[in-house]
Amino acid sequence: MKYVDETILRFPLVGNNNSSRRKNVGADELTEKDIRDRKDKIKGIIGGIISNLILAFLAFLVLFPLIFMVLSSLRTSDEYFARIAFMFPENWFNFDNYKRVIVNANLLVGYKNTLIIVVAVIPCGTLFAAMSAFSFAKLKLRHKQFWLLFLLSGMMVPGAVLLMPRYIAYQTIGWIDTLLPLIIPHLFIHVGTMFFFIQYMKGIPSELFEAAKIDGCSTFRMFLQIMFPLLLPAVAAQDIFWFMGIWNDYFAPSIYLRSSENMTLQVMMASLNSSYMGSGNQTIVFAGAVLSCLPMIIVYLILQKFFIKSMSIGAVKG
């Protein structure tokens, strides 16, 4: 036996029934396993390539308007009108349109007005939403169910339904063409935020507050020193979307604001669109559009993980 093996080892190519059969058996076993492995691997790779390609295509579809917007904003009017659909600029660093939109259209005023609304509404609104949520989630409030349903019913009423009475009222007290109609109604109540905070507070153990109560802590201090610090993650998650909502709001501002020194950024963009789109300076509008989106895009790219997390929490629970 030993001798045979050695000869086979020494002369593997010498025709020998025994050895060839052995080789074949070995090869069969290997190839069977190999084929299965390789099939799986190839399947995986092909599947990966296909799914990546589909996703890349869809991402391109979704991002195409943004690409078009940025590239078109770098073109001159002549280039643009020569061929609208061909979007690549001749000079990639032509920021002329941006200069013109900031100087001529006074876009910075729009930024200022939008920021005034944000700074006025969000801190105050967050505080009052958190206070009412605390009352609903942790305090012994009488007729709790009734009040909660009363406030939640506000979520159902679409803005268009309240449009006419609000407009008439604001006109009589002289709020039209000021930022007040966009600030005052939102200072004390934001039902969605309140709802989200109630959800979040349900997860904070009540024992904390019972212990504080036994130690003689007043209710307001309990809110300020125990609840509010614990609520901060929820506040951050909610406020970023609130900020986005105010930044991108168009319907209400477009109705209440008239003169260009009071317009928010989005209204200004729309009026820029209607006044320049018919003229020969359409590329200015693209520069304006880029500038109106840019702050949100930057905030999003910096905080993208946080954004995506907050969005899924807020939506699935709220």
Added chain:
Amino acid sequence: MSTFVNEFELDQVAYKPKTKIKKRPNKLLKRERGVAFLFILPPVISFSVFTVIPLLVTLVLAFGDFNILTFEYKFVGFQNFATLLNNNTVAGRTFLDSVVTTLCFIIEVPIAIFLGLLCATLANSKGCKKTNTVYRILLYLPTVCSAVAANIIWRIIFLDGASPDSSGVINNIFDITVQWTKEKVPLITAIIIKNSINGMGSAMILYYASMCNISKEYYEAAEMDGANGFQRFAHITFPMLTPVTFYLLIMRMSGCLQSYADSAIFANGNANAQTVVYYIWFYGLHEYNYSLASAAAILLGVVIMSITIVQFRLSNKWVLDL
């Protein structure tokens, strides 16, 4: 046995008065109730002033004939609603047209949700383990951009001109001369395409997040039983995602019913693509026919409220339990 029962009963008797005393509101409880009410007072007042009262005024306006210049009001019952639903008057025809247009816009909801689900499934597959973060960031990006800017750009993309040089990308790529911004059917189709692509990102993020929350054990068990990829998707993933699908359907639908920027900016006020909200704005604040617009607003409000109530009723699983 009997002594035990007696003792138990005695205990009950002995404790009864005590619990009664506890139930009577003491000073501390009263104070807490007071503070709790103070905490909800600002929202309640603000809500009453800015929502409840306007809502009642809208109801009053809808059932009457109101002249803004003279401030005269006359109760007319259901006459405004009759005008709206009458196909023979201009206002009624326009309203019914706007209802049909708004309902057509809803077609984008299932498309956007399907595309979102497709993206999430692909991003969650093994092949995209390394790349899915990038796709998630990119696909969600347009959602943070403003609707105004998006509508302006999409209008240029769909633009139709006399020659290829003066038309947008779509007509150039497919070498067609469809009047996307003028004729009714192409205009509505363009808005549906635009909204489906724009709405895909948020649907995808939501689906992806909840796919990650599905326990791996289900898939392991299914693999053991020899279920293939499609079966696993149809019998585990999709049923587990029902709450998200439902949430997306409701939210996008009520958003669609209230769309305004599509008509005002993308269609540039074109009569072929007026939504109900645009109609309310046009007849109310442009033509000063407050009563007619209020009646239209009430009809819209009833539809949206019933959709929201359905959502609250059916979604107890992931909505707050009182």
